[in-house]
Amino acid sequence: MTSDSDEALSWDGDDGAESTLRAPKGSANEAPGSGVRSHDAALPDGWNAVGRGSEGVGHVEAGDGVDAPDGEEAAPLGAALLLTLGVVGGVYLLYSIGWVVGGLRLKPLANLIVADAMYVPWFILAVAAPALWFLAVWVLTRGRAGWTRIALLLVGVVLLVPWPFVTVGVIGS
Structure with a gap:
């Protein structure tokens, strides 16, 4: 039994799963000190990333991608x-x-x-x-x-x- 935390992301016998989850050593997308890509991940305010590569995860600015004024989402119509x-x-x-x-x-x-x-x-x-x-x-x-x-x-x-x-x-x- 392996203790790899990424095992939940692969099927038994899937040989290529680890290569898709990990960047080559020394690549630009790799978070420092880990083998996990940081991509351009961002979390909304109030959420914190934990674990390997969490220091490369940013936060979304308030109001990004929201069409409603004042950073609030529009309420559904009754x-x-x-x-x-x-x-x-x-x-x-x-x-x-x-x-x-x-x-x-x-x-x-x-x-x-x-x-x-x-x-x-x-x-x-x-x-x-x-x-x-x-x-x-x-x-x-x-x-x-x-x-x-x-x-x-x-x-x-x-x-x-x-x-x-x-x-x-x-x-x-």
């Missing part, structure tokens, strides 16, 4: 928040459809006043506005409280109403 986001997202999708239908109904009337070159870009922007609002709120409120995200989405529900569809409708007057 069920109520996900349900509300789905409903408001569906309303925004219906708003986009309403802008398409209402805008196409107003196009003949708008052609009496403005040219297509002026009407089409604003029509496209009006159709894309609900999706752009949803995306902007999603990105800009990341890492904040859920109620701020919901409040801003509800402000968009009020501001982005497809008025041509509401006033004229599908059939028109």
Whole structure:
């Protein structure tokens, strides 16, 4: 029976296990005084490496690799928040459809006043506005409280109403 601590990392009869775990003597990746590679290992604050080669292990800086502000990870969304986001997202999708239908109904009337070159870009922007609002709120409120995200989405529900569809409708007057 061997007392090698790396035995747990190999199978019985695996001849190449030790060569993969140990660097050649004198190599650059070898921790001083041991036969174990240090690689570029790093531990988060509060964790300490022990054993052979532990002096070559560094610590991760607070905030490295974390997208949330203040070094905290973003909390997962709750069920109520996900349900509300789905409903408001569906309303925004219906708003986009309403802008398409209402805008196409107003196009003949708008052609009496403005040219297509002026009407089409604003029509496209009006159709894309609900999706752009949803995306902007999603990105800009990341890492904040859920109620701020919901409040801003509800402000968009009020501001982005497809008025041509509401006033004229599908059939028109």
